[in-house]
Amino acid sequence: MKTNDYYAIELKGITKSFGKVIANEDINLEIKYGEILALLGENGSGKTTLMNILSGIYYADEGTIFIDGKEVSITNPHEAIDLGIGMIHQHFKLVEVFSSMDNIVLGTKGKYVKSSALKEEVLNMSNKFGLEIVPDKKIYDMSVSEKQTVEIMKVLYRGAKILILDEPTSVLTPQEIEKLFIILRKMKEQGNAIIIITHKLHEVLAISDRVAILRKGKVVDTVNTKESNEKQLTELMVGRPINLKISRPETKKRKTVLKVVDLSVANEDGTIGLNNINFKLKSGEILGVAGVAGSGQRELCETIAGLMDAKTGAVLYNKENIIGKTPDEIINLGISMSFVPEDRLGMGLVGSMDMVDNMLLKSYKKNKGAIIDKKPSRKLAEELIDKLSITTPGVETPVRMLSGGNVQKVLLGREIESEPNVLITAYPVRGLDINSSYIIYDLLNEQKKKNVAILFIGEDLDVLLELSDRIMVLCHGELMGIVDAKKTTKEEIGLMMAGRKMEGVDSDE
């Protein structure tokens, strides 16, 4: 029998619900060997749930799965692996304190761990697919990209023929993404079936053969990538035509709110975080911050928010130096920070608490007396759900049960409601789909019109260019220059990100 005679996977009528929420409804999908299928859909459209059903993490309420033309029942991950299905999760499934080798052999057959033979086997396989792996390196010492390589290796080591990648590019740099795609194409040539979950359209167009579009738990269409384009995919995904242009409203009467003078910050391990940074942040503007990840963005945010201490220099808020003040004192001055690190529930919200309690975190100090009045927070939570169209079963659902985009909306919504003068936001659209991203951009513009000074730390240069008024570029903790977003080009910023200084181009005044 030739491989073309049957599908690698065929899904028929898959339905899965969590309580009241229907995550997947009557899904029909098929994929052949030697094909890359992109699964496109907004947050909460049920992409990850569907793939978790395939990999045995969840069990479908209804429907049948065929692998290699045979009907199968996948009740646990073990069976999925035996069927040759390997999933690379968005949140890596790796044991931090183990070496990459230990993670790779985890759960495989055989009694003893013979390290020398194993190491050789791992290295052989990594050469075959062009994966770079250091067998003895511990996971906690690895970069995100390295961890992903270990994940891929882990799946290949188990002899997977069907690979599922859940948003594999969301944490990678453009170069790393290119590398990943080369690996994926190699696997495809060797006859593997690959499903890639993503919402980045240009990646879908670059890597996939076919695209299945999910909306609200249903497959709305399956199209051949060659015959499609960005616009069509967006419309299918969102369900209506969408304007991909970001507006940049003009504001008047700008005055300096935050002045950063000769700011230097040292990291905990003694390395340079920020080196001699000078800039002004004005009311009614969005100051974009560009730079390769780890160029000092985190240090900048945390210093202004009072979480990190400065070595030298000052941050003047209306002529008052806020260095040395506690986060609480800084918040009371009206500096609101919405800082969204890689794990969204890291610093902004408490995952196990519901929306009402998360609203309270910011406002309970204003409450007089010993007993907390939850009514205003409940009202605020309900308003946010309405205004930002947050999808949630209710205000009492723990926020970690919400999808990434909705968590982001909750966080940003709460920060904005405190009516700040300064808003600091780092990667507010990371991992968000188009629709949610545009809601966030609109929110930021709305604040800008209210004369709020916004520091926007972004990673997508196209967005930075369209949304910001000015863009400052960081490289290794140093300021490369500040440019006018309307006049600069992507190439110019790219050069500055790589370390070229632009003296005197600050478009300030």
Next chain:
Amino acid sequence: MFIKFLIAAVFAGTPLLFGTVGEIMNEKAGHLNLGVEGMMAMGACAGFMAGFFSNNIYIALLAAFLAGMLGALIYAVLTITFMANQNVTGLTLTIFGVGISNFVGEFMLVNSASSSLKLPEQITAQISNINIPGASTIPVLGPLLFQYNIFVYLGVVIAIICGIYYSRTKTGLNVRAIGENPGTADAAGIKVTKLKYINVLIGGGICGIGGAYCSMIINGGVWMNNPVNGQGWISVALVIFATWRPLRAILGSFIFGAFNILKYYFPKTIITIPNAFYDMLPFVITALVLVVTSIRKSKENSQPASCGVNYFREER
């Protein structure tokens, strides 16, 4: 004198060794079992009674192992299958284990002819010290290493096997993965529930043997209520001291054993220190170890990351 002190330390540390290794097996599988004291008490009672009636050390050991396992089974069903809070379940198990052990002991005492229970002669001989032929006559090393009872050798062997199990075997690696990150282990196709049960149950059985040591050796073969008397709790602390490594548990147990008997051996002629001070020492040392390990921030030498957290696959 000093050699005698060291030998006494080994004897005093042996029940701790069983308790510690048993608890390490629980924690490696992600289960913080505070029921060590209870499982040891159950083993103490079952072991003593089995020995009393059968007059055979092997039957006594088996009974103690099974009794500890039974205690662990209660804990395992509640925490692994029904996902009850681990701390509460463990504490309850301690109360239950100590209670039932004393209840059975008291019942037997009341119904015995002489209102005391003493192990028969044959088994007393079986649990007395064994002089290993040839080796035990070596000066200094002989008495120091080769003149202990069956429990001491068994404990050391179990600890060594356990150490190899976690560091060298694939199953051990899988168990460690479960303790660190059960979601990852599950996705890797490891049978999380099954391995958790196996490790928690065997760990409980090992604790049970430690209990039998308390009832059969420490009190000289005479049943007394509360035979374990807090050793289980020290074992829980010792797990931290041993940084979750069975081999370090051997050393740690004997050091803590030394603290336990220090008050009998410390020359009173030099200075008289209240007994309570000696009793406090193991805990002070544990606190110091905690401080030192947390300063060093060594990821390998800390508690398994998911220890104390129940695992439910479909939870998001």
